[in-house]
Amino acid sequence: MIKFIRPAFLLVTAVFAQPSFVQSSFQKDSTFIKKIFDEALTNGKPYEWLRILSTDIGGRLSGSEGAAKAVSYTEKVMKEENFDRVFLQPVKVPHWVRGKAETAFIFVNDKKISVPIAALGGSVATPVEGIQAEVIEVQNFLELRALGKEKVAGKIVFFNRPMDPTKLNTFDAYAGAVDQRGNGATEAAKLGAVGAIVRSMTTRLDDFPHTGGMRYGVGVPLIPTAAISTNGAELLSKSLRENPKTQFYFQQNCETLPMADSHNVIGEMKGGTHASEIIVVGGHLDSWDLGQGAHDDGSGCVQAIEALRLLKKLGYTPKRTLRAVMFMNEENGLRGGITYADSASAKKEMHLAAIESDRGGFTPLGFGIVGTAEQKTRLISWQPLFSPYGLHELGKGGGGADIGPLGQQGAVLLGLIPDSQRYFDYHHAASDTFEAISKRELEMGAASMAAMIYLIDTYGF
Amino acid sequence: MIKFIRPAFLLVTAVFAQPSFVQSSFQKDSTFIKKIFDEALTNGKPYEWLRILSTDIGGRLSGSEGAAKAVSYTEKVMKEENFDRVFLQPVKVPHWVRGKAETAFIFVNDKKISVPIAALGGSVATPVEGIQAEVIEVQNFLELRALGKEKVAGKIVFFNRPMDPTKLNTFDAYAGAVDQRGNGATEAAKLGAVGAIVRSMTTRLDDFPHTGGMRYGVGVPLIPTAAISTNGAELLSKSLRENPKTQFYFQQNCETLPMADSHNVIGEMKGGTHASEIIVVGGHLDSWDLGQGAHDDGSGCVQAIEALRLLKKLGYTPKRTLRAVMFMNEENGLRGGITYADSASAKKEMHLAAIESDRGGFTPLGFGIVGTAEQKTRLISWQPLFSPYGLHELGKGGGGADIGPLGQQGAVLLGLIPDSQRYFDYHHAASDTFEAISKRELEMGAASMAAMIYLIDTYGF
Known part of the structure; x- marks a missing residue:
């Protein structure tokens, strides 16, 4: 009869059986992930960025003045954070007005x-x-x-x-x-x-x-x-x-106007030994017009920027090229995600993985995945590293709309899974405002994505 | 090399090895627990009760008019729900005024x-x-x-x-x-x-x-x-x-006045075959005066009442006597918890278990326990029944202040563990209002406690 059986214990055993994941690397990884969360919860910046995106800029429907301001603002933020490269990618977007x-x-x-x-x-x-x-x-x-x-x-x-x-x-x-x-x-x-x-x-x-x-x-x-x-x-x-x-x-x-000019906003940390492999972390910059797009998806955007800031702040030197991508037009066209993937294909860029946060800035519970069975197993093998942070749902659910097109090019897709109970209280409504955001919950999501980037960059996928 | 290892799978295996927990009872239990959550999320009443307790009554510091109104109101609610017995237990409380x-x-x-x-x-x-x-x-x-x-x-x-x-x-x-x-x-x-x-x-x-x-x-x-x-x-x-x-x-x-008269409020469902054994579920009815005491601990009170309502509504006939207890004076004296335990001792009542919700009405994540190693093992063995509802933290953390004194009489103590990220945004402050409550999160906590009562009543502890 098995007594005192604990899932974490069993998983650690399983993980240690894998040659790439010996105890010393577990220690190193868990120490670094702790640093990520500590920095996020102590000096995190996404809450203030989101305040500006939500209350100063507000609704950001594709083609709107708000969307244009959000492009400029997130470009400015990533430049101020001294990412290696910050650039705009032109996207033609549908332009509907209420x-x-x-x-x-x-x-x-x-x-x-x-x-x-x-x-x-x-x-x-x-x-x-x-x-x-x-x-x-x-x-x-x-x-x-x-x-x-x-x-x-x-x-x-x-x-x-x-x-x-x-x-x-x-x-x-x-x-x-x-x-x-x-x-x-x-x-x-x-x-x-x-x-x-x-x-x-x-x-x-x-x-x-x-x-x-x-x-x-x-x-x-x-x-x-x-x-x-x-x-x-x-x-x-x-x-x-x-x-x-x-x-x-x-x-x-309401009225549909001619297609408008807009942009994806991309910030990059250049990779070292595997610079040609790209890991994307992103959210969508556009939002519906009724509210401030705080949860949907200002949260995902500022978390993506914060994920890279955290790694940079901790002196992490990535092997692979890391990109924070603010996708335009998820809500009514997905043109940003499609354009990004088309460009990647045209440039023969190799995207190893893409991580999206587009389910609100709530307490993170895990990551969904779109990938092979082996990739799912690898994700689950990281459970002992994630569980101290409440991330226990690994492999349930998918990636995200914006990164979907990258999946067709072989990228593993990962979707941050936050607690979903409150999301539809705010979704696409005037109630989706900055006041509905919890600073700590937002920061924990950003740290979770940074930890995921770190593990993918360290071990591949 | 172990592949595709999943904690849920392993625990189910462990659980099935226990003679009392064969597959048919697992099916029966999981079906009933699903009914509990369905009823809570479809026809749940705690949100409306909490609205009245928070916005109509408001702050409920021991000895205050609000506390007296809360005693009457929760007594009325439990009588309206036709619990077998609803009674007030006199408690002398400190009386401090701002x-x-x-x-x-x-x-x-x-x-x-x-x-x-x-x-x-x-x-x-x-x-x-x-x-x-x-x-x-x-x-x-x-x-x-x-x-x-x-x-x-x-x-x-x-x-x-x-x-x-x-x-x-x-x-x-x-x-x-x-x-x-x-x-x-x-x-x-x-x-x-x-x-x-x-x-x-x-x-x-x-x-x-x-x-x-x-x-x-x-x-x-x-x-x-x-x-x-x-x-x-x-x-x-x-x-x-x-x-x-x-x-x-x-x-x-501020001023400390003479001790005041107040009450614990108790609602009971009479047990059948094991009626002399009591299972308590509770929260504390008093709150600090600055806010409305919505999270601390109006939530716990209405969740306790709802837990019994859910079981009653589903036609559940308990073996043991179930009590929803609204403890008075947790915040500045714990007199309600002490009085309840003293009375239980004097009447030679046997309390098998006591469950408290006093960490806010947020998404439930599990239960803490104060009990023996065997009791903790039993709690963890229920993981497969709880995990569909996100209850994955079993056995981390303790019980609750009000039920603490019952622990000295041998009761197993269980504390509902909700997500803690937002709790101290509101705790003991003017911001602890009904607006900070999520209806679904509150209901899920109540359903979690009802499921716990069901399992304890069915299997003992």
């Missing part, structure tokens, strides 16, 4: 009740006078299709399937609901609907509409679509139960 | 700068006109004693050792700094100081003074003592570096 604030009302039993909505990114405007129509509430596309054109034509379709609160990882709940936001307008338009209203992607009940990207399918009419706050959705649903003739009115002025 | 708001100034180079302070709980008042004196800044008691009476007498001692930000568990950082708050005034008074000012117990730099308990040593003069906000502490330290003759002024009106 226009003036949306208005929406529920008309029920002679009452006109204002509810908070926000046009979804990519949506067309309503006519200037707005749209008013009866409402069909559905939970999913199957239910919608079963209703058929007869019942849907001329109406506003209301997609009201909530994120499943029982999913412990809120990203799983998001994945199970976000088809309504991405494709709801298209599915509704196929049946002749005149508009689509989507319940906001959050498990909270509050008054914040959560925007986000949507796409129109080919060959269907472009009908306007917006997110409604969860309280608004509850009210609309209740009104419809009480009176199926309830009407909804909304007016929005 | 009086009107404190004032403090730094006098340096003809400038008078206001800084935020808060009298420490148990402190005496200053004279009505306040105290003004030169300041001696020290990092610890050794440094203070080395200065001696000559340099300290007639001065205000300023204890300015920060919480160590590099401690990953912020409770370790707190433990390493809180002697200044608890005993600073006594140590300063021994050397003839006229007052003691203590840097607030937080790693943040902000304008909130964090109060907390202090005690005077026997036979030393009772000098007034207060916490200063960390920004205030930084400013005072800077002023002293620039001008060692910097003076500090403070005025406070």
Whole structure:
């Protein structure tokens, strides 16, 4: 009978069995990783950088003035940190603008009740006078299709399937609901609907509409679509139960402008013996316009810069070339990630690994991976080095949207996994502000990424 | 060479080797625990209870009107939940009152700068006109004693050792700094100081003074003592570096009144086959007066009630008697915990286990334990059942202050361990409000405690 069995003990045993990972290197590595966390938690800079990015600059949707300021600001920060090379990489980005604030009302039993909505990114405007129509509430596309054109034509379709609160990882709940936001307008338009209203992607009940990207399918009419706050959705649903003739009115002025010029921002620490191999650490610099993009994804950007600063500050001389990359346009086009990977391919750059933080600046719990079984095993073998810092989820989940295209070139992809419980309280909403950031949690994420870079640079992958 | 080794897999193997824990019971247990979390995250009630406790009732220092209201309110809640028995247990509590708001100034180079302070709980008042004196800044008691009476007498001692930000568990950082708050005034008074000012117990730099308990040593003069906000502490330290003759002024009106009558609030689900064995789950109902006591420890109280509600809602029939206990007076006397244990002893009640939540309503990460090696092994054997919910820290850390006295009667003590990164942003300060609570995180803590009760009730300990 096995007693006093402890996972850490067993893993250390397993790790020591690997020739590259003898006790002396374990000591050296754990000592260096401790230094990384100590420096991050004592003299960390990302919180102040994020304050400026969030409160001084604010929302940074691709093509906006905020996005341009964020490019200049992060370029300046990395130059001030004396990275070996800091440069901008031109990226053509979609340019969608919200226009003036949306208005929406529920008309029920002679009452006109204002509810908070926000046009979804990519949506067309309503006519200037707005749209008013009866409402069909559905939970999913199957239910919608079963209703058929007869019942849907001329109406506003209301997609009201909530994120499943029982999913412990809120990203799983998001994945199970976000088809309504991405494709709801298209599915509704196929049946002749005149508009689509989507319940906001959050498990909270509050008054914040959560925007986000949507796409129109080919060959269907472009009908306007917006997110409604969860309280608004509850009210609309209740009104419809009480009176199926309830009407909804909304007016929005959003517009898609010609493609705009923007940039990825890249800071580099040159490598030594393996300089031709590149390790990327990054986040995305653009954000939705409603909030300040503090968690999504200002956090990831400042953590990436901080990860390199930490290594530099500790006098670490990388074997490989390290790059902090602020990707532009993750939210509505992924043009930054695609452009970066295209450029890498054209220049025959060899990317060993790419690490992304794009799940908020919360307490880090581990790293997801997209790689081979051997690479996953190697990641898990580092558990004893990570566990003192609470990083125990290794290998569950994937990388990140921006670094995805690099995976097709053979890079191992790693995604920082923070605690997910609060992320969708803020995601794509006006509540995504600097006040929602914990300094220590942000710093621990940056240190976790620096530790990961150190291990990959030291041992390869 | 061991490959693809995973802790969960190994532990499951270990667990299956135990006769009491065969696969069928694992399936049954994991299914029931899933139901607990599903109910908590779908229909959870603790958030609304905590809203009332925090925003409608607010601060609940022992002896205050808020504490009395909290007793009535939690009694009402448990009666509404139809617990088998709900009763009040009389407790005599210390009754300290802050009086009107404190004032403090730094006098340096003809400038008078206001800084935020808060009298420490148990402190005496200053004279009505306040105290003004030169300041001696020290990092610890050794440094203070080395200065001696000559340099300290007639001065205000300023204890300015920060919480160590590099401690990953912020409770370790707190433990390493809180002697200044608890005993600073006594140590300063021994050397003839006229007052003691203590840097607030937080790693943040902000304008909130964090109060907390202090005690005077026997036979030393009772000098007034207060916490200063960390920004205030930084400013005072800077002023002293620039001008060692910097003076500090403070005025406070706090007072210790005669002992007051209060209560523990207890809700019970009667046991079946082992009804004489009791399992307690609790938090403390009193809080400091500056904030709303949302994290400290309104969270623990509503989580304890919710833990029993969840089991009841799922139709669980306990073998043992389950009690949700709202302990009074943890903050400045522990009279509730002592009274409860004294009563248990007098009535010859047998407490099998006691579980406390008093580390904030954050994402739960595991349970600490005070028990035998065998009990710790048993706790760890439940890892496979807990790990789907992120509960991976089993057996690190202890129980809780209120349940401590029950440990002397042989009860196993368990402390819920939530993520600690944000706790001291709010602890004992005006920032400890309902707005700082995450609904999901709170609910997950309650579900974790319900799962623990279920396992203890099912398997003993």
